[in-house]
Amino acid sequence: MIGPEALDDLVAALKGRGFRVLGPTVRDGAIVYDDLESAGELPIGWTDRQEPGSYRLDRRDDEARFGYAVGPHSWKQFLFPARISFWQARRVDEGGFEVREPPPEGAPFAFIGVRSCELHGIAIQDRVFLEGRHVDRDYEARRRDAFLVAVNCFEPGGTCFCVSMGTGPKAEAGYDLALTEILDGEHRFLVQVGSERGAEVLRDLPRRDAETLDLQAAGAAVEGAAARMGRSLDTTDLRDLLARNLEHERWDEVASRCLTCGNCTMVCPTCFCTSIEDHTSLAGDEAERVRLWDSCYSVDHSYIHGGSVRPSGRSRYRQWLTHKFGTWHDQFGTSGCIGCGRCITWCPVGIDVTEELAAIRATEEVSDAND
Amino acid sequence: MTPAKKPKLAVWKFSSCDGCQLSLLDCEDELLALAGEVEIAYFLEASRATVKGPYDLSLVEGSVTTADDVERIRRVRQMSRKLVTIGACATAGGIQALKNFADVGDFISIVYATPEYVSTLATSTPISAHVPVDFELHGCPIDKRQLLEVMTSFLHGRRPQISSTSVCTECKRRGTVCVMVAHGTPCLGPVTHAGCGALCPAYDRGCYGCFGPMETPNTPSLTRQLHVLGMGDRGVERVFRTFNVEAFEEARRDG
Ligand code: SF4
Ligand code: SF4
Ligand code: SF4
Numbered sequence: 031m032i033g034p035e036a037l038d039d040l041v042a043a044l045k046g047r048g049f050r051v052l053g054p055t056v057r058d059g060a061i062v063y064d065d066l067e068s069a070g071e072l073p074i075g076w077t078d079r080q081e082p083g084s085y086r087l088d089r090r091d092d093e094a095r096f097g098y099a100v101g102p103h104s105w106k107q108f109l110f111p112a113r114i115s116f117w118q119a120r121r122v123d124e125g126g127f128e129v130r131e132p133p134p135e136g137a138p139f140a141f142i143g144v145r146s147c148e149l150h151g152i153a154i155q156d157r158v159f160l161e162g163r164h165v166d167r168d169y170e171a172r173r174r175d176a177f178l179v180a181v182n183c184f185e186p187g188g189t190c191f192c193v194s195m196g197t198g199p200k201a202e203a204g205y206d207l208a209l210t211e212i213l214d215g216e217h218r219f220l221v222q223v224g225s226e227r228g229a230e231v232l233r234d235l236p237r238r239d240a241e242t243l244d245l246q247a248a249g250a251a252v253e254g255a256a257a258r259m260g261r262s263l264d265t266t267d268l269r270d271l272l273a274r275n276l277e278h279e280r281w282d283e284v285a286s287r288c289l290t291c292g293n294c295t296m297v298c299p300t301c302f303c304t305s306i307e308d309h310t311s312l313a314g315d316e317a318e319r320v321r322l323w324d325s326c327y328s329v330d331h332s333y334i335h336g337g338s339v340r341p342s343g344r345s346r347y348r349q350w351l352t353h354k355f356g357t358w359h360d361q362f363g364t365s366g367c368i369g370c371g372r373c374i375t376w377c378p379v380g381i382d383v384t385e386e387l388a389a390i391r392a393t394e395e396v397s398d399a400n401d
Numbered sequence: 402m403t404p405a406k407k408p409k410l411a412v413w414k415f416s417s418c419d420g421c422q423l424s425l426l427d428c429e430d431e432l433l434a435l436a437g438e439v440e441i442a443y444f445l446e447a448s449r450a451t452v453k454g455p456y457d458l459s460l461v462e463g464s465v466t467t468a469d470d471v472e473r474i475r476r477v478r479q480m481s482r483k484l485v486t487i488g489a490c491a492t493a494g495g496i497q498a499l500k501n502f503a504d505v506g507d508f509i510s511i512v513y514a515t516p517e518y519v520s521t522l523a524t525s526t527p528i529s530a531h532v533p534v535d536f537e538l539h540g541c542p543i544d545k546r547q548l549l550e551v552m553t554s555f556l557h558g559r560r561p562q563i564s565s566t567s568v569c570t571e572c573k574r575r576g577t578v579c580v581m582v583a584h585g586t587p588c589l590g591p592v593t594h595a596g597c598g599a600l601c602p603a604y605d606r607g608c609y610g611c612f613g614p615m616e617t618p619n620t621p622s623l624t625r626q627l628h629v630l631g632m633g634d635r636g637v638e639r640v641f642r643t644f645n646v647e648a649f650e651e652a653r654r655d656g
Contacts, residue, residue, distance in 0.1 A: 057578065058583070058605065059578060059583045059584055060578040060583045062576070062578060083582060083626070084582060084585075085579075085583045086583070102579065102582075107576060112573070113574060286619075286621075287619075288619065289591040289592065289619045290617050290619060291567040291570070291590070291592075292566060292569060292573070293569045293573060293579070293591070296570065297573065308562070309553075309562065310553055310559075311553070312434045312437075312549065312553050312556065313434055313437065314556070314557055322574065323573070323574055325566070325570065328566040328570070328616070329565070329566075329617060330564070343617055343619065376579060377582075378569070378579070378581050378582060378588070378590075378591050378623070379623070379625070
């Protein structure tokens with residue numbers, strides 16, 4: 031067990047080991063992930079109210095450090111940044127080039143406050159980038175030494191549905207340390223150790239052994255969260271349900287609302303699509319290849335010789351949803367969704383994946399009859 | 402390699418405020434490099450010295466609002482191997498296209514002391530309504546990095562890397578907190594063409610739509626959301642009727 035002030039020692043211990051420490055902090059009306067100088071920069075006493083298309087900060091009546099759900103950012107910001115330079119080339123003499131590959135900046139990272147769903151999100155991106163035939167070198171370099179301090183949720187958001195996706199709210203694996211914040215009685219944290227490195231860092235913190243009462247309180251906090259999910263989703267047979275309903279009329283209905291703005295894919299911790307751009311200097315003696323986050327909502331994303339394969343908003347929304355919840359299983363052996371609710375909250379018009387999937391399930395027979 | 406003759410660049414102005422030409426002058430660090438690569442043959446905003454055409458690349462700022470403009474843009478086209486329009490005026494008619502939705506005679510009589518000196522067409526139209534255009538660069542004003550990208554790509558014979566997705570794409574890449582979702586501030590970002598790097602939301606303001614409609618703008622859906630955020634019908638009319646009024650009106654008709 032540690033007290034709230036020991037979180038400062040945690041930040042210091044990680045900094046002392048050369049980590050760039052990142053964690054939740056309040057900025058511009060939201061809880062974002064950014065550099066932490068000390069644990070005093072955590073969103074102390076803050077919470078959030080989330081609904082489809084709406085996010086607001088609110089004060090809590092306690093000093094909780096982690097009394098909120100996930101915000102607009104995810105750890106993907108750091109492990110898989112929005113823009114990286116693959117290489118830069120410079121003409122050295124006629125016909126010759128000198129190529130430079132800049133190393134990833136900022137690593138090694140220590141993330142404080144990784145939620146259970148986010149651990150699953152990182153595991154999914156690990157599968158995508160590290161376990162295929164082609165390892166993503168940049169991701170590998172950023173991910174390799176990352177130190178993860180997980181936090182078990184006790185205050186789920188209005189758009190959370192990790193219980194349905196089997197990804198939370200309790201961190202089960204993939205962390206170095208896991209914290210459970212206990213507000214009942216003395217403000218304290220149960221610390222669980224997930225790795226040798228984690229144990230070693232914990233030794234630097236002022237602490238005491240956990241007692242039965244501590245364990246009970248921690249368990250109750252997480253169970254309380256599981257019982258208060260903002261949303262739920264019936265995942266039975268989801269992959270096949272979607273495959274059977276590619277011409278469902280709901281796709282037209284949702285397309286009338288979808289802005290094809292791509293916000294949902296940008297905030298999704300598992301979405302991984304990128305585009306490559308080559309740039310040259312005016313004189314043509316320097317070139318750079320960059321990788322940028324792209325989205326299946328952009329017309330160019332499905333551009334192949336002569337035109338886009340998905341010109342309509344309907345086909346683009348369907349591509350995203352059926353990949354995330356359906357064909358992801360074929361490709362990577364799991365769902366692509368971790369139930370974090372970001373796409374629901376940060377969609378400017380509040381399109382809710384759980385509602386869309388439920389609507390297709392509810393009216394499947396009707397559409398079958400029409401076929 | 403034998404030193405090739407430098408390509409000739411011309412910059413033309415039609416009905417406009419000169420802001421986009423200033424974006425070119427604003428490329429301070431790159432202007433020297435540009436002068437090294439091209440012969441700046443015609444650019445009155447920068448120099449009175451001019452070189453006769455034909456030109457390899459013409460940048461055209463401004464919309465067509467007079468009978469003389471109609472003639473002049475045809476001559477410019479004839480003298481130009483490639484013609485690129487820059488800015489909301491040249492690509493969409495600009496803010497002056499507001500007159501397309503009213504009686505121009507009424508405007509003239511209210512605004513000018515001696516209306517009979519004013520000779521103007523009833524409409525403000527984009528350059529592409531009059532002559533074929535090789536590339537349209539959006540923005541009010543254009544973004545100087547995008548302008549450099551367009552000039553560089555034409556110099557090297559490749560396609561410009563200019564994305565036509567939403568401003569939201571850039572907003573999220575930048576890590577900005579969405580002002581619409583988190584603050585309830587109306588924002589045109591979801592229907593607006595990327596290019597500015599999502600400047601306004603980064604300064605806590607909604608997007609004004611300077612770059613015109615994105616590739617597939619769903620204006621009816623955004624309009625419903627603007628109403629949810631408390632904007633009335635008149636407010637919605639006003640936000641869509643600015644620098645790219647014609648382009649957004651077209652998107653709203655088609656939507
Ligand atoms: S699809 Fe939505 S809820 Fe699922 S992981 Fe992505 S952002 Fe979160
Ligand atoms: S679902 Fe929402 S966030 Fe995603 S592209 Fe459509 S409007 Fe944008
Ligand atoms: S602030 Fe505007 S541009 Fe940025 S994501 Fe939100 S709606 Fe899009």
